[in-house]
Amino acid sequence: MFGGGGMNPRKMKQMMKQMGIDVEEIDAERVVIETADADLVFDGAQVTKMDAQGQETYQIVGSPSEVESGSAVGAVEAGSGDATDADGAEDATDATDAGDAAIPDEDVALVAERAGVPKSTAREALEDANGDLAAAIADLE
Incomplete structure (x- = not known):
């Protein structure tokens, strides 16, 4: 520099x-x-x-x-879906189909792990924070 x-x-x-x-x-x-x-x-x-x-x-x-424009989130979910069982992959698809406000399962898992809370609580925090990972974790801690 x-x-x-x-x-x-x-x-x-x-x-x-x-x-x-x-x-x-x-x-x-x-x-x-x-x-x-x-x-x-x-x-x-x-x-x-x-x-x-x-x-x-x-x-x-x-x-x-x-990756194709606009499919970065989908590509990551598809990659993580391979490591989960069939029900987990279906849940990721359902979350994606729910609309623009859908929170990726990967983000929910990350917030749940970092904040030490159940995934349902992490999803609610992410929805309240409009998908902002840092804000959701901060709110839960």
């Missing part, structure tokens, strides 16, 4: 702090970039948020898979 290839990471962090730049690692499980042509899905990407004087910049490091 500053051309200091051999610079001490501690010194680099100190210089960035002096310039008003705050760097934070984000524990992201999946990042989806929607474009008109196709969706780019990063699974297990390394995400860094940099806040420089109120301007937030996100850096994504990883290799995306390209």
Whole structure:
């Protein structure tokens, strides 16, 4: 970034702090970039948020898979459906067919696990938070 290839990471962090730049690692499980042509899905990407004087910049490091535009959620559910029994796969399809406000089963499972609550409670929290994972988990904790 500053051309200091051999610079001490501690010194680099100190210089960035002096310039008003705050760097934070984000524990992201999946990042989806929607474009008109196709969706780019990063699974297990390394995400860094940099806040420089109120301007937030996100850096994504990883290799995306390209899926048909608008089908990124469906592709992930289809992939997770292979690991579940037939009833679990049917439930994922039912949730997808319920409309635009459907909450993916994968998101429900994640919130339930992180907050330590039953899936029904996690689904309600996600619906109340309009699908925002972080807000749902924060509300439950």
